[in-house]
Amino acid sequence: MKKRSHTYDVVILGAGLSGLMAALGARRAGADVAIVAEGGGALELSSGNIDLLAGPWDALPDGHPYRLIGADAVRQGMDEFVAAAHAMDLPYMEDVGQQNQWTVTAVGGLRSTYLPAPGAAVVRPGESVQVVGFRGLREFHPGVVAEGLHRAMPDLRVTWSWADLPEGLAGLHTLQIARRLEEPAYREQLATQLRSLNTGARLLLAGVLGLDNAAAVRNDLSAALGVPVAEVPLLSPSLPGLRLGSALVRHVQRAGADLHLGARATGATSEDGQVTSVTCLTAGGSIEYRAGAFVLATGGLLGRGLDVAAPSPGIKAAPASVHVAAPAPARPLHEVIFGLPVDVPAGPLADADLLAPGGHAFVRAGIRTDAHLRPQGWTNLHICGKMLAGYDPYAEGCGGGVAIATGWRAGLLAGGATQ
Amino acid sequence: MQRVVVIGGGATGSGILRDLAMRGIPAVLVEQGDLVHGTSSRYHGLLHSGGRYAVKDPESARECATENAILRRIAPFAVEPCGGIFLQLAQDDPSYAARWVSACQKAGVAVEPVDIERMRQEEPGISPSAVAAYRVPDASVDGFRLITGNIAAAEALGARVLTYHRVTDLLIDQTRVTGVQVTNERTGEEETLEADLVINAAGAWTGQITAMAGIHLDLVADRGVLLVYHGRLTSRVINRLRPPGNGDIFVPAGTVTLLGTTATPVDNPDNLDIPPDEVAALLRLGADLLPAAATARVLRAFAGVRPLFKAKGAGASTRDLPRTYQIVDHDVEHGVPGLISILGGKLTTYREMAEKAVDVAASHLGVTTPCRTALEPILPPPDVDVVRRIQVQVGAAQTTALLDRHPAGLEDVAQALEAPTGTEIICECEQVTRGELVAVAHSLPDPSLSDIRRRTRLGMGTCQGAYCGYRAALVLAEEGLAEPAAAPAMMLDLQAERWRGVSAALPGPELRGAELTYALYSGLFGGTKR
Numbered sequence: 001m002k003k004r005s006h007t008y009d010v011v012i013l014g015a016g017l018s019g020l021m022a023a024l025g026a027r028r029a030g031a032d033v034a035i036v037a038e039g040g041g042a043l044e045l046s047s048g049n050i051d052l053l054a055g056p057w058d059a060l061p062d063g064h065p066y067r068l069i070g071a072d073a074v075r076q077g078m079d080e081f082v083a084a085a086h087a088m089d090l091p092y093m094e095d096v097g098q099q100n101q102w103t104v105t106a107v108g109g110l111r112s113t114y115l116p117a118p119g120a121a122v123v124r125p126g127e128s129v130q131v132v133g134f135r136g137l138r139e140f141h142p143g144v145v146a147e148g149l150h151r152a153m154p155d156l157r158v159t160w161s162w163a164d165l166p167e168g169l170a171g172l173h174t175l176q177i178a179r180r181l182e183e184p185a186y187r188e189q190l191a192t193q194l195r196s197l198n199t200g201a202r203l204l205l206a207g208v209l210g211l212d213n214a215a216a217v218r219n220d221l222s223a224a225l226g227v228p229v230a231e232v233p234l235l236s237p238s239l240p241g242l243r244l245g246s247a248l249v250r251h252v253q254r255a256g257a258d259l260h261l262g263a264r265a266t267g268a269t270s271e272d273g274q275v276t277s278v279t280c281l282t283a284g285g286s287i288e289y290r291a292g293a294f295v296l297a298t299g300g301l302l303g304r305g306l307d308v309a310a311p312s313p314g315i316k317a318a319p320a321s322v323h324v325a326a327p328a329p330a331r332p333l334h335e336v337i338f339g340l341p342v343d344v345p346a347g348p349l350a351d352a353d354l355l356a357p358g359g360h361a362f363v364r365a366g367i368r369t370d371a372h373l374r375p376q377g378w379t380n381l382h383i384c385g386k387m388l389a390g391y392d393p394y395a396e397g398c399g400g401g402v403a404i405a406t407g408w409r410a411g412l413l414a415g416g417a418t419q
Numbered sequence: 420m421q422r423v424v425v426i427g428g429g430a431t432g433s434g435i436l437r438d439l440a441m442r443g444i445p446a447v448l449v450e451q452g453d454l455v456h457g458t459s460s461r462y463h464g465l466l467h468s469g470g471r472y473a474v475k476d477p478e479s480a481r482e483c484a485t486e487n488a489i490l491r492r493i494a495p496f497a498v499e500p501c502g503g504i505f506l507q508l509a510q511d512d513p514s515y516a517a518r519w520v521s522a523c524q525k526a527g528v529a530v531e532p533v534d535i536e537r538m539r540q541e542e543p544g545i546s547p548s549a550v551a552a553y554r555v556p557d558a559s560v561d562g563f564r565l566i567t568g569n570i571a572a573a574e575a576l577g578a579r580v581l582t583y584h585r586v587t588d589l590l591i592d593q594t595r596v597t598g599v600q601v602t603n604e605r606t607g608e609e610e611t612l613e614a615d616l617v618i619n620a621a622g623a624w625t626g627q628i629t630a631m632a633g634i635h636l637d638l639v640a641d642r643g644v645l646l647v648y649h650g651r652l653t654s655r656v657i658n659r660l661r662p663p664g665n666g667d668i669f670v671p672a673g674t675v676t677l678l679g680t681t682a683t684p685v686d687n688p689d690n691l692d693i694p695p696d697e698v699a700a701l702l703r704l705g706a707d708l709l710p711a712a713a714t715a716r717v718l719r720a721f722a723g724v725r726p727l728f729k730a731k732g733a734g735a736s737t738r739d740l741p742r743t744y745q746i747v748d749h750d751v752e753h754g755v756p757g758l759i760s761i762l763g764g765k766l767t768t769y770r771e772m773a774e775k776a777v778d779v780a781a782s783h784l785g786v787t788t789p790c791r792t793a794l795e796p797i798l799p800p801p802d803v804d805v806v807r808r809i810q811v812q813v814g815a816a817q818t819t820a821l822l823d824r825h826p827a828g829l830e831d832v833a834q835a836l837e838a839p840t841g842t843e844i845i846c847e848c849e850q851v852t853r854g855e856l857v858a859v860a861h862s863l864p865d866p867s868l869s870d871i872r873r874r875t876r877l878g879m880g881t882c883q884g885a886y887c888g889y890r891a892a893l894v895l896a897e898e899g900l901a902e903p904a905a906a907p908a909m910m911l912d913l914q915a916e917r918w919r920g921v922s923a924a925l926p927g928p929e930l931r932g933a934e935l936t937y938a939l940y941s942g943l944f945g946g947t948k949r
Contacts, residue, residue: 148904
């Protein structure tokens, strides 16, 4: 069978937050763009809140992605994200004058974030809130959230209660409940159930309030109950993250980028440090993507852009007399498409304390690049998001910001390189 | 009042408690942590055939061979009779095999040569360099089930058990030990327990107890590191046919496979550190036997501490110390009446160790009832009606798992499963239901998720408790079995414990899972006061 082939100005590998921002950046530069990805990135694990940076800028280590691209480029990327989000009816709001805001986690912790997802439970000292869970939704316990909040912010006035989902939906999956709530009649029934619990305090509900029309779900409930309604994201799947992912995908497509999902990149060709093509395996066979520039946004370990040493050769294939020595890789990670060198910090890969303030070395593994986000020796390949070396998004509270700012930057650079 | 206080809730202590109870001697057992807090759950789970010790330590080999057969009979709920082989590799000393076979025969270890090509078909994962194989009656034994079975049997006869009670001192009158002082680790309350005799079965902590009576014993805490692989890499125990060394035993157990061990003397039995070089050595050595182990998914590493004692003229390596045991009557040895200690030993021989210790105790107490622990099954067969009730709820396959996990207290499990949402799955990997979780939590005072994990296997699969530990804590709060305010700390404590094992086993194919756990828990708890 003849191999199918597509040619674009820019091909972006990966459809998570950084890949989608790269597509917007490349489109802004005027390029003809395709996003090629196996799946949809890690947004379903994300609270949907966008972290920028938990600590001071000056404390960032050398080689941190923010330092590579500079504060102006970070600012620019965030501004573009906020503008895009408003255009897709997801009004992410900065709290002017504040570095970060406190959002409520599923165990009643307070996590600081820069841009809370629309409708996210943001709390401020002194206010009154009521936490409500739904019986049968095992991922959420309102009492656990309320007690946690009470500890974390003692002058918050918190009460909690259970509510029944209409039509006895107990035991349903988070997504099924969210879809039902998109039906106006169903959420009217829920409002009726909630009315009896209403204490006049702002309501913090378990994060199942709709998928694509979440704003309507919140607004209707809020109007029916006469109090503001906010959402606490669940552990997984996290609806605010899913909403951001699907809205951004639609936005990127409207902006004119082609999206090819279900395509796993298996190899690449290059000439003199120029990537010429990437081959992807799809259900319909192999497809070759040619482009003037490529963006690698395959999401590090979680996105499978980085993987542990290749599997061992088949046992049965080895002749019986040969002793198979075990590989002892000092640097076990490799980049799966181009075989780029992966920078792994020296020393232990992880701290024995899960929530060690300094984070864990293995999440800092990734690709080292120049200020144009290119690995050494490559002229038309740009790296962004979790594929970049040198940051711990969880300990530093910068995951969303790095994905957005480096994604946008990589897209702009890749798009400009073709002009 | 009890006549005997038993220190230590591991295999030996629980075996002693059952033996005392069967001889009609009232006793109470005290344990500093949960049951099986120490080495009895921190080993490879091998029920030794005796083959491993045949050449170097024939006495230990003989004990293992005898007790192996007894345990299969009296503790079927804890033993998976998967069998085992010793594999001779081309790179190992070929002359060792003949010496080993003859030593096995002398020690009474049943050993049978098997055709290597046939074995390759039965166990396709074994190394291409294997040149010979011998079948032995190894098995896999679940230490936790064995101990809870012994405890349940003893309790049914009137014995008492105090977990999370640490012995802080021995009560001494003149030179005689007359009991123990304990601290309840949960409440901080202190209590004294008087007794005619104290039996010290504290395993690796034995020397700390005798020191309270001014007795110094030459004990060695020997730390072994083990790896837990995802899935079953083999269907039976695989031993390497060479003098016992590091990384030469694979034991399949339930849904995982264990690789053991290393041997490093440590100063303190609480030292459960997992040095990266020992993990790397295990990964390398394991691949000698099973090449696929080089790239198979390692779920975690853990460490346990063997209680060894130094016999006269022992060599420098802890591999040279005997694996047999010794009963010390401190009245005879040190002029301290009222105290008996058990040194050394192995889980496989726990019953015989208990028998010998209780023989000494009985002679002091003037009790002449003989030991019957080898003759009677530890537990009566499960009630047929209860089994049927469980089958109706969860089906036949899962019923078998529940019968094994809960050798005692099955009726409570059946009842909890019959609640409206009792069969809801909380831990997918190990198929732990809400009902099982609730029944177990009910049976324990103020349980931690680790206490529940040991009894149900919750959190021991692929996610290592990241998802199911979270859910379980919320369910316990919902069921009124935990305070809502305590739930976050419960799930975080479980994860902190799991993470020590996960982080020590990096790097491996499980890096992605480690990042997922880290991402989820920093999302839940990051930026908050801990």
